[in-house]
Each structure stands twice: as structure tokens, then as C-alpha cells.
Amino acid sequence: MTDTGFGVPDYDDAAVARIRAFVEEVTGGRIVRMERQVRWRPAWFADVEKDGAIIPLHLRGDRAGDVAIFPELRREADIIAILHRQGLPVPRIYGYLADPPCIVMESIRGTRDLSGLDPETLGLVGREYMRAVAAMHAVPLAPFVEKGVERPEGAEDIALVGLRAYLPHYLRTRRKAEPMLDFVIGWIQRNVPRHRTEASFIQFDSGQFLVEDGRMTQLYDFEFSMIGDPLFDLATMGMRNSYEPLGAPLPELVRYYEEATGKPVDHDAILFHVLQFSTLGTMQFAGTVAEPRPGDPHSVYLQFDLSLRRSVLLALSRLSGVPLPELSPLPARVGDNAALIAKLRDTVSGIAAADPGAEAQKAQAIELIEWVSRADDFGAGIVAQDIADVAALLGRPFPDWASAEAALEDFVRRAPPERDSDLITLFGRIEGRRMQVHGPTSIGEAAEHVVLPQTY
Template sequence: MRVELDEERRAQLPPTWQRAFDWAEESLGGRVVAWEAQPRWRPACFFELEREGEILPLYWRGARGEWHRNTRPLEREMHVIEVFERNGISVPTRFGLCEDPPGLILSRIPGRFSLDTATDEAHRRKVLDEYLAQLARIHSIPIEEFEAIGYRRPESPEQSCLGETRGFERSYRATKTRPDPMIEFQLGWCHRNVPKDRPELSFVVCDAGQFMFDDEGLTGLLDFELAYIGDYAADLAALRTRDLTEPIGQLGDAMRRYSELSGREIDFGVIDYHTIRFALINPLSVAGMVTDPLPQANYVQYLAWYVCYGRVGLELMAASTAVELDPPSLPEERPSRRSVAHVHLTELLDPAQAGDDGERAYQLDRMQRTAVYLDRADRYGEALESDDLDDVATLLGRRPSTWQEADAALEELVLSSSPERDPEFIRYFHRRLSREEALLYPVLREQQGIAVPPLE
């Protein structure tokens, strides 16, 4: 909700936002007269700066995570936007980079996101066509322009196709505190199956499919923080994962249209690989937050990304290697003596009590989602844990007594096994994640039932 800011309301803002707006006024001139919080997993808001009698609609894009201190990714993104501007890409105007609190200040792109809000099919096709044309143009910008602002050229086609996975894997290993056999299996699969015949290099936006549009057409592209130099097919794969929560349309047709616009060959097998690899970025990036969350973390959101995108990757693995999956069934509900308390806590955390306070509603919502998940775990968790240990026994030849013992033994088995055992691991980890997804189901929101459709 947009809130006009007088002196009294400004003083009531959280200290981080007060510092943010102080910096904006000092650096850009003028006065912040209104703001609209964008409650999400990273600090962000829309705000209006009155300067020389005009109102500038701006956007504050905070660092990844909850007030993360590193501004380097945002600085790189700012330089990327500069390169895009020179090459005719529709991007927001840069207004500056703040160190404390960390944030990139951009012009607010008018319009809306997600093509399922298009006025009709003709409108959807027009906007998507305009986006694909912009993406093709990005992929044709000489990579030397990005090397000049600090991006590195991969040393081999294998490195190019692994893309940003290498950096996320390093971060995952640096913060890893306990065994994670599911991630280790998928990482190993991605390394073993990386395409080796993709020499062409392009600048890849990475988290593709993020753009705004209005009733007339495309208004701008956004979010280049994870960009790198690599295989252009990775961006087409990212459209498939974006489609899981923001429907784009028939993706096979979109891939073929990109081929017409760019003159590049489309290999659906390579796109399948990149889809599996890119889906794994979600579990890789949130694994540490799932095992050791910060107090302000949206825990269920992170866990949902871990579970749902891990499961999606396994399903595409199975489809591309002709492995037949065996989804588990949900056991009967068995409420404990504590179930009443879980329900009571869920009711106490109702976001509706926040009224028009969007930030407070977000905080209540993230806590309520956790309460619902714990209630489900109380009702189903013991039986699901037992079923999972039974499945582990089939792989190990013995039944571990705890999930901790199971994870340690499974990780050791995954790391020591040959690819011949891949079908067993695909089936097992799919069953495991499907069980966890069943516990999360009522609070998955846009991720409920997501699945990657075939391209043909």
C-alpha cells in the first residue's frame, strides 16, 4: 500500500529504511514523499522522490537475503544495465548504489509482470515476442563488453554449460553443516552429463523471463544480478522454470520463435540439461538457510524452493533418461496431543489482523506458514519419516535408526556409486522430496503442483 510520508510517518519507519531514504535524498537531491513496501525475501520498496517540482518514481532493490552486507553483485548489475542501455535493451535507469543499507536505486518500470495477466492471447503473444527479441539481442552483444566490466570468459564448453552452478556450489560447500545426499546426487549428475560441444559464448541473464509490460507491450527487463558469460540455451531453460510460477505459454513454440529471431539452433536435449541444472540452483542457494535460518528468514519459502525445485529437476532427469518414478502415498493423519496448540498458534498469527500494514502482514504470514507446516509435521511427520527410512533400507541394505544416520550413509553411498545406480537414486530422492512437499502443500502458494511440461 502506498503511504505518503510526512515527518511523523518518516520517523516511524524501520531504521534501515530511514537510512535508505536519507541516502537517497542526500545523493539524488530532493525529498522522499511516499513509499510502498514490497514485502519479500529481500529488502525492496517503491518510493517517490520530489525533486525540482517533479516526482521521480523509483525502486530500491536491496541485496540478496535479509539486509545482506555485500553490494558487489548489485554493483555488477548496475554496470550490466549500463551496457544494456548502450545496446538498445529496455532497462530501468540507474540512479546510484548505496552501501548502507545496501541497495541499487533504479527507475520504476511501469506496468505489471506475469503473462497470465495479459488481456488476451494476442496480447500475450505480442509481449512474449518482444521479450524474446530483446533476449536474442542480449545474446548477440559482444562478450568483450562484459569482460570490460569484470565478467570472465569460461575456459571450456563444460565450464560454459555449468554456468553459475560452479559459484553456487562453492558457496554451498563453504556453508555446509550436515550431509545433503539429494544435492550431492544432483550435483554429481550435472557434472557427469554436462554438454561438451557448446563452444558459442553469450552473455546470459541467468534468471530469465523477468520483465514488465502494459496493455501496449513490453516496458522493460529487470534482474541481472546472477548474469554470466556462458551458453545462451541456459536462458531458454530458465524460461521453463519461470513458467512454473508465472505461466508464459507454450514453451516449445517460444523456443522456436527465439530460433527464428536469433538465427541460433535450438537443441531441446541441451535445454533439458540446463533446466535440471538451473532448478538445482534453488536448493543450492537456500540449503544453508534451511539448516540454519536467520531469525528474519522466510523459512517456509526457502524450504519450498529447496523441495519443489529439487523435485522438478529429478522429474526431468527421469523423463530424459526413461526412469519410471514411483511417487509415495500420504499416510493417514495422526494428530498428537499437541495438535490443538499448533492450530491455536496458526490462528494467533493470522495476517488479516495487520490491516493495511503490508510489512506487518508479511511478517505474520511468514510465521503463520511455518506454524501450518509444523502442524502438518505433527500430524503426518512420524509416519512419513518411518516410510523414508524403509526406502533408505532398500538402498543401503540396512535400516538406519535416525534420519541423521540415514543422510550420512546416503551421502557416502551417492559419492561412491557409479552412474548405473542413478535410476535408484532418482526414484528415491523423488519419493523423499514428494513426502516433504506433501507436508508443505497448504502453504506452497504459487508452487503448488508445479511441473515442467514437455517442450514438444
């Protein structure tokens, strides 16, 4: 097994042959179809014939790159198997192959496209989904702990289990000064909801389920699952809902969850976890965004980074009561390298892709060219404004953004809480300008749709 140079391990012919043999061993059948998904991690759909019937499977491989918080794929297989034994609507696990890493699981029926469903059906789907989430939050914790999942105790550990899981990865992979992240990490640690003392198993990156014939089928994707505050799942599903609708409107989903649990939700605690989850996602990709690794799906990571930073500031503004600044529109400008960038776009567009994987690489290249074009138009002017704002706050000039950013990070680490308002306003300007530059691109489109739900 080698590396493709595109951020995923190359499950070469020999590796795929081992997967095929393992699938047939654990199912007792014969593979009659195996189709690879085009995405940033290796995965396949397979049909296995056994006793005249077809068993539809999903084969989930391991993603490469330095973005994994829990790098052992077996961990996810163990978690899904526990949930399945507890009667939760998740795929059956047939087996786990260590070399190459691959989870052999039941293929979930359905789709995430809910656009054709009427309001009544959407409400039914939403109620089914929230009942499943409530049931997941009620499962016993001992089996997960036996498999090595950390069980936090006390309000601070429960609230910050995600931050503490992500922090070692962030400190190891960061490649430059990150003043906003350092500030928000400190703010989160200073503002823990001290009354939240009950922990549950949580999906963490929630809102992932499929629908078929107007009914929810199963939950999927437990890569980042933990034990923590159950309201973390409501926070993350609200964020997902802004770009991938979950069926019923968010206030209805929250009400269905309250009905299923018999307890009112704490909206301020949910908002705290919106802030934390957005921060953790930004931390996860900070290193590769700052210093892209060969083969990384960089346009995907830029999209995550832009969207998550916007969510961080929206939640921080709501929680702190500090309004984000309004910015003047960008002036019309054509960059100095516009003609060359246009020719580069034309050249890449004319390349014939040999297969779906190459077509995906080509599409990402075109997205990055669009991003570079906007940076060419506005980047220098925006950086000059950012440097001027930092210089005004710190009372001294800087020759470039790297030195200004490093000085701001040092200030953040020493600043008392009385400076929170000044710093939130400053980060609002810096990230707001970045949104102005890159929001109107195909990469930035998702970030422009990020809103803070009024339910929170």
C-alpha cells in the first residue's frame, strides 16, 4: 500500500485483493460487484452473493493526511459494533481488516437529499432521528470505556473532553502563530458551564443519517465519537443544518429531543458547544491549511477553515455580547496577475481527466485557481489593513503579517479578560475581510451560508 499524493492511501491492487478476500471470508459469500467511491478517503460499495441473496456492504478505508484526532480506524468499528448490539439504528459490522485498514459493514439504504419531502414527512423524519439520538445518549457507557473511550468526570472534564482530545494534535501540527485560536481556547476554558455534570456517549460530529421512503434508516460516521455532554450533539447538528438540512426545522428537532428525553435543553450550553466544536474543527485543520501537505485535498480544508472560523466568531459574539464589526465593501479591483491566472484556469480546464479520481483532482485545482485569483485581486490590501489594526492595538508597527500575527499571539496569551472585547472586535475585522475576499468563490460558498440558529 502506497500514497497516492492526493491525501489518501493508495489501496493498490494487492491491498484491494486482500480486502476482497477478507470480505468473502467474514460474509461467507462471493463479491459480485465492488465500486469505489470518489472522495478523500478510500471507500467502496460492494454486493456479496450468499445463498442466492445479495448482501449490500460498505467498505470504509483509512484516510491519510495529518488531520485525524483518533487515527486508529478500529476504534470506529468497535464503537459502531457496540451501538448495534445496544439496538441503535447503525450498520452491522461484519469485520475489521488491519492491513490495509478497512471496516466491512452493512451498506445503509437511503439518501441525504431531503428536498423532495413534504413538511409532514420532514417532521416524521426529524422525530425519528431525534428519538434515535436520545436513545444513543442513554446507552450504558461501560462497553465504550472497555474499548478505550475516555470517560470524563465532573463538569469541567465533561465540557472540555473535545478540547482536550484535539489539543495535542493542534499543538503538534500547527505551523504558524494562531492568535485567534489561542484566544478562543482560553475563553472556552474560562467559561465552562459548571452545572453540566452528566456525561453520555455522543456522536460528536452529529447530524449524519440517511432517509428512504420518507423514513430515517440509520445513523452513520462515528469517527470522532466520545463520551461528553449530550448537548454537544445538538450543537453540531445545528451547524450541519445550515448547509445540509436535517429535515424538520431546528426548533422542532430540539423539541422532539426534549420529548424523547423528558428534559428541557439548556440553550446557552448548546451555544457554548457550538463555539467549542467550531474551534476544534479549525484546530484540526490549522496545520495543513497553513502549510499544505502534498496530496491534501486543500480546497476541502480551506472550505472547512473559512466556514468554521465564521461559526467561531458568530458564537463567540453571541456568548460574550460583543457585536462583530461591520465592514465597508471591497473596492472593485483586478489583480496584477489576472491574465496569467486566467490562462492557468484555461489550461487546467482543458486537461482530459483519465478517471473519476483525476476529475476530482482537476475540479479541486480549478477551485484553488479561483481562490488564488481573489487573493491576487485583494490580498495585499487586506493584509495591509490587518497589519494596521494589529499595530493600532499593540502600539507599534510591523513590517509584515507574520511578525504582526506572532506579536498578537503573544499579546493574547498575556491579556486579561478585560481585553476580550478589543480582541473579539479585532478578530471580527480580520476574519470578516477574509470572508469578503474568499466568500464569493466556490470554496467559500458554504461559509457564506453559515448562520447561528436562533434556537441557540
